[in-house]
Amino acid sequence: MTKVLFVCLGNICRSPTAHGIFEKMIAEAGLQNHIGVDSCGTGAWHIGNPPDDRTIAAAAGRGYDLSALRARKLCAADFDDFDYILAMDTRNLADIIKNAPDNYPGRIQLLLDYLEDDNILEVPDPYYGNGEGFERVFGLIESACESLLKELTPVNA
Template sequence: MTTKVLFVCLGNICRSPTAHGVFAKLVAEAGLSDSIIIDSAGTGDWHIGRAPDERTQKAAIKRGYDLSALRARQVCSADFDQYDYVLAMDKSNLKDIRAMAGNKTNCHVSLFLDFAESSWQREVPDPYYGGEDGFDTVLELVEDGARGLLAAIQYAESSAR
C-alpha cells in the first residue's frame, strides 16, 4: 500500500519544503521510501519553480537535510484526489486548502502539527520576514510533527493489514 503526503504552506519556499525534506529523511531511515510518496506545495503562485529560500536551506543543512533538489509549485484541486494527507502549516493555509478541497473527502486535510508528539503549538510560524532563529524554530516543530506523522501512518498501515 502506498501512502501519499502533501505539505502545504503559503509560498512553498520555507515551511512546506522543510517538512518535505525532514519527512523524506525520516521515511528513508525507516526503509519506507517505496511506500510513502512525499511532495510539497504552496497556496500562492509567487515562487513556482524556485528552490527553497536560502535561509531555509542553510538551517536544514545544519541538521542534515538537503532541500536543494526541491522546487516550489502551487497546490491544485487534483492534489485532493492524488494525496492521502494534505497537511497545512497554519490555519490560514488550512482554510485555503479546505476551500479548494470542497466536498472531496477521500484525503485527510488538517494542520501538520496535529501530528506533533510533544509541541503544544498547532501552527508552524512563517519565518520568511523574521530572523535566522525562526528557521531553527521551524525545523524543531517540523521534526516533531514528522515523527508523529510517520508513527500515525505506520500505525494506520499495520491496522489495515
C-alpha cells in the same frame, strides 16, 4: 502507497522543510515503497524557485538536502493524488479546504495536529524573521513528522 502533501503559503520555507525532513525519515525507515511525500504552496509567487536560502542553510545544518526541491502551487490534481494534505497554519488550512472537492476522501489538517504539545497549533512563518525562526520551525516540524511517521508506518514494516 500513502501519499502526504505539506502545504504552506509560498512553498519556499515551511512546506519544503517538512518535505525534506519527512522524506529523509521515510528513507531512514526504509518506507519509500509505502509512503510518498511532496510539498506545495497556496500562493503562486515562487513557482519554480528553490527554497529560501535561509531554509536551505538551516536544513543543511541539520543534515537535510532541500536543493532539488522547487516551489509549486496547490492544484486540483493534488486532491486526487494525496491521502494527507497537511497545512502549516490555519490560513493555509482554510485555503486548502476552500479548494477541496466535497467528496475528498483524505485528511486535511494542520501538521501540528501531530505535535504532542497542544499549545502550539501553527508552524510560524520564518520568512520575515531571523535565523532563530528557521531553527524553531525545524524543531516543530521534526517532532510532528516523527509522530506522523509512527501513524503511517505499516504494521508489518
